[in-house]
Amino acid sequence: MDKIPILKLGEFLLVTVQVDMHDRLAMTLQDDLTERIVASHARGVLIDISALDIVDSFIGRMLANIAAMSAILDAQTVVVGMRPAVAITLVELGLSLPGVRTALNVEKGMELLRARMREVEPGQTAEGQAAYGEGRVQQADGVE
Amino acid sequence: MDKIPILKLGEFLLVTVQVDMHDRLAMTLQDDLTERIVASHARGVLIDISALDIVDSFIGRMLANIAAMSAILDAQTVVVGMRPAVAITLVELGLSLPGVRTALNVEKGMELLRARMREVEPGQTAEGQAAYGEGRVQQADGVE
Numbered sequence: 001m002d003k004i005p006i007l008k009l010g011e012f013l014l015v016t017v018q019v020d021m022h023d024r025l026a027m028t029l030q031d032d033l034t035e036r037i038v039a040s041h042a043r044g045v046l047i048d049i050s051a052l053d054i055v056d057s058f059i060g061r062m063l064a065n066i067a068a069m070s071a072i073l074d075a076q077t078v079v080v081g082m083r084p085a086v087a088i089t090l091v092e093l094g095l096s097l098p099g100v101r102t103a104l105n106v107e108k109g110m111e112l113l114r115a116r117m118r119e120v121e122p123g124q125t126a127e128g129q130a131a132y133g134e135g136r137v138q139q140a141d142g143v144e
Numbered sequence: 145m146d147k148i149p150i151l152k153l154g155e156f157l158l159v160t161v162q163v164d165m166h167d168r169l170a171m172t173l174q175d176d177l178t179e180r181i182v183a184s185h186a187r188g189v190l191i192d193i194s195a196l197d198i199v200d201s202f203i204g205r206m207l208a209n210i211a212a213m214s215a216i217l218d219a220q221t222v223v224v225g226m227r228p229a230v231a232i233t234l235v236e237l238g239l240s241l242p243g244v245r246t247a248l249n250v251e252k253g254m255e256l257l258r259a260r261m262r263e264v265e266p267g268q269t270a271e272g273q274a275a276y277g278e279g280r281v282q283q284a285d286g287v288e
Contacts, residue, residue, distance in 0.1 A: 003195070004162065004195070005162065005195045007225075007250045009153070009250060016160045016162070019163060048151060050149045105151070106151045106158075107154070
């Protein structure tokens with residue numbers, strides 16, 4: 001297991017994390033994902049963590065990093081499928097995943113991404129300026 | 145890693161196989177998948193094997209079994225993302241995956257499933273199609 005597959009679904013990319021993340025795998029995922037975003041002109045990234053029993057600070061940081069990198073590349077990130085126990089543990093650990101949006105499952109994550117895309121660009125696909133603002137502003141607003 | 149996550153995408157289910165399959169994991173996947181097909185009224189199953197370097201006779205049989213079980217439950221199975229090397233090895237081993245349809249990637253697999261559904265039941269998927277349409281059809285049409 002040397003890399004995590006990235007699936008293209010329309011204008012979104014889907015990553016299903018199933019294995020324990022370690023440094024190299026996380027780095028590879030970040031590299032692959034950013035390359036795929038650029039190559040496929042993806043507008044959103046869905047990261048499914050329903051297979052994970054534990055999300056520690058390392059994975060939390062990885063998710064935040066991916067969200068930040070994607071935002072710079074004008075793609076929004078939504079983490080989906082988090083287990084209840086994981087949410088409990090995250091809060092107890094004081095990890096609130098800043099800057100990372102979440103949704104219950106892949107379908108709701110896609111709805112969220114589509115709603116955000118419609119909201120931000122009702123008509124034109126603006127370039128860098130608006131696109132970048134989109135990525136950051138809504139994180140601050142925490143729109144669900 | 146005790147089970148492989150099954151993601152619902154409209155009327156299809158998506159399974160990404162990333163880890164080495166062993167007996168118990170394969171059994172669990174079959175159980176989970178058949179239950180999910182029934183629970184979610186799924187019409188198709190997409191199995192992504194792009195992470196697999198090797199597909200041996202065990203995995204080949206598992207894929208064939210899943211396809212057969214799904215077919216009985218009125219869901220069609222498409223295996224997607226097979227690596228070129230895997231295809232070569234399969235043929236050299238004499239494993240032609242009977243009864244298993246394949247597609248290049250998840251998107252093409254979905255197109256295949258949709259085409260098959262339209263073929264089998266022209267006109268009567270209105271309800272499912274509409275519900276699904278909002279989510280997926282626009283991706284197939286290439287909104288970007």
